[in-house]
Amino acid sequence: MFDYLIVGAGFAGSVMAERLATVANKKVLIIDKRDHIGGNTYDYYNHDGILVHKYGPHIFHTNSKEVFDYLGQFTQWRPYEHRVLGSVDGQLVPIPINLDTINKLYGMNLCSDEVEAFLASKAVKLGQIRTSEDVVLSKVGKELYEKFFRSYTRKQWGIDPSELDASVTARIPTRTNRDNRYFTDTYQAMPLHGYTEMFRKMLSHPNIKIMLNADYKEITSMVAYKELIFTGPIDSYFDYCYGKLPYRSIDFKFETYDQEQFQPTGTVNYPNEHPYTRITEFKYLTGQKHSKTSVVYEYPTEHGDPYYPIPRPENAEIYKKYQLLAATQAKVHFTGRLGTYRYYNMDQVVAQSLTLFKKLIAEHSPEIHLNGHRKTTSITS
Template sequence: MFDYLIVGAGFAGSVLAERLASQQNKKVLIIDKRNHVAGNAYDHYNEDGILVHKYGPHIFHTNSKDVFDYLSAFTKWRPYEHRVLASVDGQLVPIPINLDTINQLYGLKLTAFDVDDFFKSVAEEVSPVRTSEDVVVSKVGRELYEKFFRNYTRKQWGMDPSELDKSVTSRVPVRTNRDDRYFTDTYQAMPLHGFTAMFGQMLAHPNIKIMLNTDYHEIIDDIPFKEMIYTGPVDEYFNFKYGKLPYRSLEFKHETLEKEVHLPTAVVNFPNEHAYTRVTEFKYLTGQQHQKTSIVYEYPQAEGDPYYPVPRPENAEIYNHYKRLADATPGVHFVGRLATYKYYNMDQVVAQALTLYKKLSEEKQQKVIDGAAIKLNGAKKVWNGAIANISTNGVHGAK
């Protein structure tokens, strides 16, 4: 009998497996359809001995000390600040758009004091801001929107930014200084020996059993467990009762090149030309020294493994139907990107899993308290009965 069956060995499932096993001595079975742990963060050495991310680049960054400290128990870190260039008008310029982007693109010599006025001069007033197009046009104007965002978004999401919720492009900042880092979080680092090695340490507990190449439908009637933690697609769990939730997927084309370095930085975005959205060179991320280098091209597509929930009001409405079902399902806890139909960064998934663990711990403590209270009340009844019996016997004896 397992205390928990956990479906999915990505960040959400693995964090909860580790916490429940190590902190509460729970017996945990964690299963995954794939032949590996680590979910989409899975990395491995390819046939040339280069460490690559199978499902595209995963860059760790967070402002949460709790999340960083938690993961630090399972890995040493390699400091890494991510930088991205965009291929625009035959040039490679920094993205997110910053002071150097504008100066390079337009042949200007603006200062940090000037560039804010530049953005104000090209921005269009939009009220209210509802769509991804509205977000960008209201910040940097239509020309930069066309150069950097419109076609990239069309490729990535299969629809125009005017059809997408504002949350999609709100994630990308615009800077008035020369900071060319893609992220500005307090903690920016990569697991020293890779993500898969970190997951291996996380799951290396005697209370945790792992089954790979396993669909939970195939074993759920054969393996006894008390509670389930589900990290897969929420619509699939409920047999698509309210219809299928839309996702965008990706096709990855990996190449190894007979050279030490190929790109000028870790990632180059292609917002206009080519069918792919970006190219990543992994040695920038891993710090590995090798005479060859490995890159990956990303081609967005409608079909395939679910990666990105599509943020549109009609999809949110469908998800809310599933959420009500999930909330009313006893003994099953839904956590992670697919189970909650929301795009989370890795650190946000870890934080969500730790929050659920805290909730489960508090519920357990409350059950212990309630159980102790019931026992205490029972003991009081026995005691009071004994006192009454003694008192009664004492009275009869005196007569």
């Protein structure tokens, strides 16, 4: 008899497994349909001995000290600030748009105050911001919207920005200084020995059993457990009774080149004429030294593994039906990007699962204080 059966060995499920096993002394079985732990952050050494991310680049960043310190129990960190260039008008310019982007594109030499006024002069005055298109037009105007955002968004999401929720492009800032970091979070780092090694340490507890290549619908009839934590697609759990929630997927094309460096920064975006959205070179992310280098080309598609929930009002309405149905399920808990149909970053998924863990402890094991493991061990120590 397991206390918890956890479906999915990515961040959402693994954090739940580790906390329940370590802090609450629960017996946990964590299963995954894939042949590895780590979910979409799984990394491995390819045939040339280069560490690559199987499901595209995953760059960790967070403003949460709790999340950073929690994961720090299972890995040393390698400081890393990600930088992205965009291929626009035959040039490579910084993304997000900043002072250098504008000066390079337009052949000018503006200062910060001047570029702020320049962007304000280009911005489209809109009464209400409803869509991703509205967000960008109101910040940088039509010309920069066409150069950087429209085609990229169409490729990435399969629909025009005018049909996407404002939250998608609201994530991308516009800067009037020369800061060319893609993220500005307080904590920006990569697991020193990779994500898979971090997950291995996270799940190496005697109370945790792992089963891979496992379909939970088969396992539930074979294994005795008290409660279920589900991190897979919520619509699949309910056999798509309200219809299928749409996702975007990606086809990854990996290439290894017989040279030390392929491109001038970690990621180069291709918003316009190319069929792929971006190329990422892994050695920037990992810090690995090697005479060769490996990159991945990303081709968004509507088929394949569910990666990105598509934020549109009609999809939110479908999810609400599933959410109401989920609330009626005794001893079943949903978490993660797929389990709650949210476009979350990695740190947000970790925070969500830590919050769910605290909720379960408060409900089921009040003798365990959340500032300690049975009054002795810090929850994030």
